[in-house]
Amino acid sequence: MSFWTAVLPPQPPRPPLAGDEEADVCVVGAGYTGLWTAYYLAVADPSLRITVLEAEHAGFGASGRNGGWCSALFPKSVGYLERAFGREAALALNAAMESAVDEVGRVAAAEGIDCDYAKGGTVVLARSPAQLARARAEVAEAARYGIELHLLTAAEAKARAGATDVLGGTYTPHCAAIQPAKLVRGLAAACLRRGVRIYERSAVTRLDPGVATTAHGRVRAPIVVRATEGFTPRLPGHRRAITPLYSLMIATDPLPPAFWAEAGLAARETFADGRHLIIYGQRTADDRLAFGGRGAPYHYGSAIDPAFDHEPRVFADLARVLRTLFPFIGDEVPVARTWGGPLGVARDWMASVGLDPATGLAWAGGYVGDGVGTANLAGRTLADLITGAGSDLVRLPWVGHRSPNWEPEPLRWLGINASLRLMTTSDAAEARTGRPAKRAELISRMLGN
Template sequence: MSYWMSALPPVEPRAALPGDVDADVAIVGAGYTGLWTAYYLIRADPSLRIVVVEAETAGFGASGRNGGWCSALFPKSVAALARTYGRDRALALNAAMESTVDEVGRVAAEEGIDCDYAKGGTVVLARNPVQLERARHEAASAAEFGIRLDLLSAAEATERVGAAGVVGGTYTPHCAAIQPAKLVRGLADTCERRGIRIYERTPARAVTEGRVETPHGTVRAPIVVRATEGFTPRLPGLRRAMVPVYSLMVATEPLPASFWSSAGLARRETFSDHRYLIIYGQRTADDRLAFGGRGAPYHYGSAIEPSFDREPRVFAELRRVLVELFPALVDAEITHTWGGPLGIARDWMASVGLDPASGLGWAGGYVGDGVGTSNLAGRTLADLIRGVSSELTALPWVGHRSPRWEPEPLRWLGVNASLRLMTGADAAELRTGRPSRRAALMSRVLGA
């Protein structure tokens, strides 16, 4: 169980599907994507019969386990999107993502969902000259597109995040720290209050045109939305649609005011640094540090098992990096460790869409940036399902179809080789003081 979920009062699972039911819209997955879709649909048309089925409980997957960044990050950079779709459409998607950060806060306030929302922005630290050069490049690239990304001096970065060895960084205001489990649980309760039926402990065995087959019965609906993100490979015929890659996290005990006086994060800024192997952190509302990162292996055959949430080697490395950033934490207790899978499409491109011929809709492939992106997906799906043409339905990720991943063992070899490359690149840059050409090339291929 994530720290986020363990911090909430326990609740009994909702009832399972009682048998065959008919609906106007069936949604598979009660995470952010499925619940935001249901929410915006019922807001637009309260007469709709909407059924959500969930294999476990609402927020069991990434929605209740993530780092709590409600950000404007999208898996593909604006520059990469512009190369494919043109500058105007790339900027339209970026603007939509930026406004989504505020939209999540607006809905949370309107619906009385106390999710510890604090829009403090994101600081990405540079902790060596190579990382500082990457920070300069990213800030310059953003400026070319008219996007705000402040280049910070060492003093400016340290003032916001009092980490060791900081030589600079970047800052964007377009991110809010949240308590993700509070958001997803509150969103589920809000949907139910509005008349949406949510059935838990009801895994989908098959998702086909007009039908969701479960062990407890069939949901029949002209529109069926797949909102399963990293768990998508469990569905028949979708083993190669997305790979589940694990991200792991730790949380400290509540930290004293003496620590925060030097560590900063006074506005609960989210933070990372410019290494290749992603790390991410936030100051929680109860003054813990919640800190995570990649590095766990991809498992053969896109396997997903509860035991994969726990990689002692990765947890130890996360603690080491956390103490490296904040040496005062050397004796701090790590009270929670957890993890879970996120979904990655073959071309690193998140997508949302609805096939009008079959009535099958989908969204996902967020590559760990799903807190904000799922809200945009839910609003977009609500328009697509209702046949509304809007600025959202014209965005370049709508209707995108990613190629399938390679069959095994090529998939296992390729994904894990990429993880090793990024880890090795960070070590090589520290050792040589020169940028890694292979890692830079890999980043460009993946969407930088």
């Protein structure tokens, strides 16, 4: 259980599916993607019979475990999107992602969902000459597209996040810090109020056109939506469609005013630095640091297991990095809880959403850890595709994209874990020399950015 869920009052489980059922739309997965899809469908057409099937409980996966960044980040860069789809399409997708940040806040307010939403933006610190060079390049690239990304001086960056060794950084206003479990729980309640049926402990064992099969019965519907993200490999025929990669987090005890006087984050900015092996954090509404990062290994065969949520080495590394960033936190980081979970990655690192009109099978996912805002955009897009609304959303370049399958094992295991190692050694080389690591160029080429 994540910290986000652990601090909420216990919620009785919803009943499982009890026998066969008919619906107009069946959604598989009660995370952000599935619930946003159900919500917008119910808003668009209250007469629709919408059924959501969930293997555990609503928000069990990444939706209830993530870092709480509702951001405009998309797995592929705008430069890549321009090369692949053209400038106009790239900018339209970026604008849609930016609007998704505000849309989440709008719906939360309209539905009375207290998810600690605070749009303080994101500061990415540059703490080495190599990171500063990348920050300057990113700001120059953003300026070429008219995208708002500010280059910060060392003083400006430290005024937002008072970390050590800061040489500069970047700032974007297009991110809100949230409490993820509060959002997903409130979204499920909003769906129920609008007549959506949510069945928990109803794992789907097979997806076919027009039917989702569980051990408790089958739901027949002309439209079936796969919204399973990192758990997709558990579905027959989808083992190589999405790879689950683990991201782990720690949350501290509430920290005193003296700490925040130095650490800043007064607007609850989300924060990171420019290293290759991603870290991410936020100041919570009750003055904790919630801090996470990559580094956990990929498990052979796209395996998913609760035991993988706990990697003591990674938790120790996260605490060490926090002490490096904010040494005034003390000799021992007051860790209140540790947790983790899988996120979904497509082979070409390209998130996608779509509906096959021939089969009625729809999908969304492959967010690479940036799913809070992207799932909202996916839900609105799926709702428009299903209802035939013909909006601008259905013409965005990620709609209908089909990623190639991942390589079979053991190539998948070797390639992914080698990439993780490459990011780690690149960061170590840059810390040692102060120069950009040439080996890191391999990472960018592998990601297609």
